[in-house]
Amino acid sequence: MNNWMLIALLTISTYLSRVIGVEIMAGREMNATLRLYFNYVPIAIIAALIANQMLVPTDGGIALSLPVLIGCLATAITLKVIHTFLPSLIIGIAAGLLARYFL
Amino acid sequence: MNNKKQTIKKGVTEALPLAIAIAAYGLSYGVLTTQTSLSLASALAMSLFVFSGSVQMVAVAMLAAGATATSVLIATALLNLRNLLYGAALAEGLSPAPRKWRGLLSFGVSDEAFVLGSARFQKHGPDPLYFGIVATTFYLAWITSSYIGAVIGSQVDPLKWGLDLAFPVTFTAILIPSLRGKPVIATALVAVTITVILQYVTPGNEFTIILAGGLSPLIGLYVSRRTRDNE
Incomplete structure (x- = not known):
């Protein structure tokens, strides 16, 4: 499947999820458990993606990427301290780059 | 007429701080697309037509990791499930708009628009115009910043500038506050x-x-x- 086809399908599936909510789900009581499940899905996918990117393929296995780990930790700590998105990203990337060149 | 002007002003004023945050995500998204097989045109098209930070971020991260289009579609479908909740909660506030306009307004359903829209509807009752202004402000911030990010990202050496680290670092910054x-x-x-x-x-x-x-x-x-x- 080429990228344009993927974009078309993402457009359709995302728009459908929005319009179905507004036009069809309106006024219906949704199960509280299902509602909670939906809320946790993005957390799970983002956490899985971070873990996936920390593990780099090696010969026949995988290894932990220290630059990625250090970059993520630096971002997390900076965000907790200064609560600002872009500077936290820049500090995280800088920490990861330093780890790459000096470790 | 005066009332409409006030609503537009209120919508833009309340949306602007969040639009700045959205632009920061958009900038990151644009830079991240340069790490994938997406061209500048397709990266921008994704922002124009999909207009969903989480879906687009996850899609480009998975593409960069070599995932197939099928698994990207399944993962993003899971992410989109929460739009059903948002849409259902916003439906009453959008109900005065004619059906064709509701279809267009639905395109603006997102995390941030839901927060502002539902707060407004609770205080002032249904207000499709307010929601439309908020969604349009976010949309403009998202596509402009995506484009700028993609242009910047395509003009620098990714490894030298650590752009390969941008994926995990960006996702960490998105995850931590949650x-x-x-x-x-x-x-x-x-x-x-x-x-x-x-x-x-x-x-x-x-x-x-x-x-x-x-x-x-x-x-x-x-x-x-x-x-x-x-x-």
């Missing part, structure tokens, strides 16, 4: 555990993200129920 409460933390920890185990057992398995994304919330639900029972 990690509140035991159920959410348990969900994230289990997702990481499932991912690590699956990557060790079957490296490069394209269903890793889908399995972690679909199964971990069940643990979150379990912890949530236990926490509630213990209170």
